[in-house]
Amino acid sequence: MKAIQAGQYVKHFQYGCGVVTESNEDRTSIDFDQHGLKKFVTSMMVVEPAEGTPPKRPGSRRRKKAAPTTAAR
DSSP states (O other): OOOOOTTOEEEETTTEEEEEEEEOSSEEEEEETTTEEEEEEGGGOOEEEOSSOOOOOOOOOOOOOOOOOOOOO
């Protein structure tokens, strides 16, 4: 199997639907809707194109760093 285009929505028999995040001839990473990020050996992977569009995923939210506090003595 050749590399799959990043961003493609695919369906895996065990993990369900997910979005390809990275893919080359050796390895493929897929971020599944219900199971998170999984990595596969591309030549052994069995997926098919999924119908529909992937669900919206929450973006990474960074917390603001708290201002340094000084201990009063």
